[in-house]
Amino acid sequence: MSDVFIEKCESYNEEELELSMKKIFESLGDLSFLKNKKILLKPNLLSPKKPEKAVTTNPEFLRAVVKNLKKYTDRIYVGDSSGIGSPDLLYNVTGIKKIIEDENLILADFKNKIKIENPQGKLVKSFEVAKAFADADYIISLPKLKTHAMTYYTGAVKNLFGMIPGGLKPTYHMRFPELGLFTQMLVDLNTAIKPLMSIMDAVIGMEGNGPGNGSPRKIGLIMASYDPVALDSTACRIIGIKPEKIYTNINGVKSGLGVMDSEKIKLPEWFSFDKYSIKDFKKASVKLNMIALPVPKPLTDFVKKTFGRKPQFDHKKCIMCQECVKICPSQPKSLKAENGRIKINRNTCIKCFCCQEMCPVGAIKPSRFVGKS
Ligand code: SF4
Ligand code: SF4
Known part of the structure; x- marks a missing residue:
């Protein structure tokens, strides 16, 4: 059984965020083992877009996480690798630089890379990832709930693709061009990185032409879990996507990364999908049933x-x-x-x-x- 912790949060208003995030951290259990540890916070900073575009994890969301972590440690690193623009531009435009300055955070090293072995990976046995990985004792993923043209949905599992330095990302697309393989690579990356937990910015998500050019859509929730597949599956159910259609979930379950079955996911007692799911959430522009359709090998190219x-x-x-x-x-x-x-x-x-x-x-x-x- 995996827990997914959920709190209501209607906006990025500092007080409201602080209160909701405090409740999330209380749900996460005893975190005293984080005392004086080096923690890397990995938001989704896809591209240098302003926070109100909902492309990136909101800077005030990051601040609220930081405030809770400061009870344990001051050694907090932040970073991500974008596929576009310079790091300076990225951190400036997304509002992350201001939070780094205000809260005395350390800019994580996403420029240099290191090789990590991944013997348990089903498809990828080693990765080259940002050196930031080696500099941290624990990694906390801060995904943004969005639609995605290739993977249909992006959340916790997909967010770790940012641990691959920007210049290397295209090589992974070339090595794994097929959706099933690409998402298995993402799952393997999750087993290699082993983030401690994911805290998802679902206050304002993105619908439509995500992940970079869709429309902001209020969801009004903060969600967190130690199980990225359970978190993604729950997020999918909230925005009206069947989790079993999403390859990061399918491969995540097969690889033992987490659970998808609603009977294996414990949600807060006050929460109900009837009340909080968004019936008219606009999906990525693709027929979902085309995505997870099992196709016999010889027909794959034709299909x-x-x-x-x-x-x-x-x-x-x-x-x-x-x-x-x-x-x-x-x-x-x-x-x-x-x-x-x-x-x-x-x-x-x-x-x-x-x-x-x-x-x-x-x-x-x-x-x-x-x-x-
Ligand atoms: S399609 Fe978009 S990215 Fe390509 S040249 Fe035009 S504006 Fe630039
Ligand atoms: S391979 Fe196709 S989808 Fe990918 S970037 Fe090039 S044109 Fe776009």
Whole structure:
């Protein structure tokens, strides 16, 4: 049985957050073992966007976590690796720099990398991760609840992809282009990193064209768990997604990372899905039943070509910054700028949606169906 602790929190108002976060920490049990330990807080800082865009873990949410941890230790590190822009820009725009200064936190080392072995990994037996990992005694993940074009949903399990330094992320997309493999890699990364717990910013989440260009949507909750799969499964149920359709959950259960079955997840007595789930939460632009459909191997390519999603470009919105071309990990690159437009080669595209994640103006969306180009 895994506990998922939930508290109501309607806004990022400091007092309200402080009160709700205090209750979350009280639920988490005796944390005295954290005394004087070095703790790395890993928010989701996908890209340099302002907090109100709901792309990143809110800075005031981070502050509320820090205030509770300071009862145990002052050695608190913060960091993440974004796929776009300089670290300075990232921490400034997302509001994280101000919290680091106000609260005397240490900027974690996401520039250098180290190799870690992962013998228990099903697919990946070693990872190169940010040195910040080695500098910390414990890691606390602070995911943001959002939709995601490739994985459909992003929360606790997916948040740890940020432990891979930015420049290396495309190589993981290339090595594991298929959704099942990519999410197994994420699960393996979780077993390698072993975060102590995840505390999810579900105060304002993101719906629609997530994770970088969807719309902020109030959920009004803070959620925490020592089990990232139980946390993600509960978050999925709240936003109307069947957890058993999400590959990070499916592979997480198979690998023993956590539980998904609602009978194995203990929620607070006051909480009910009837009351707190969001019936009209806008999903990522993809037919969910296409995602976790078991497909016989010989048909995989045909099904992918016929029904798989693909990035679609809104040329009127595009500002030709070419961030999508830079980030595209396929070899050869599937995107190029030609005659003032971005052109895509659908034959080489691996449908990783890195371009969609990184586009600063939301000019790329996953197509609903595939057949037509
Ligand atoms: S599609 Fe987006 S990322 Fe690509 S060039 Fe246009 S604005 Fe930039
Ligand atoms: S075009 Fe976009 S989805 Fe296709 S491989 Fe490049 S980054 Fe990935």
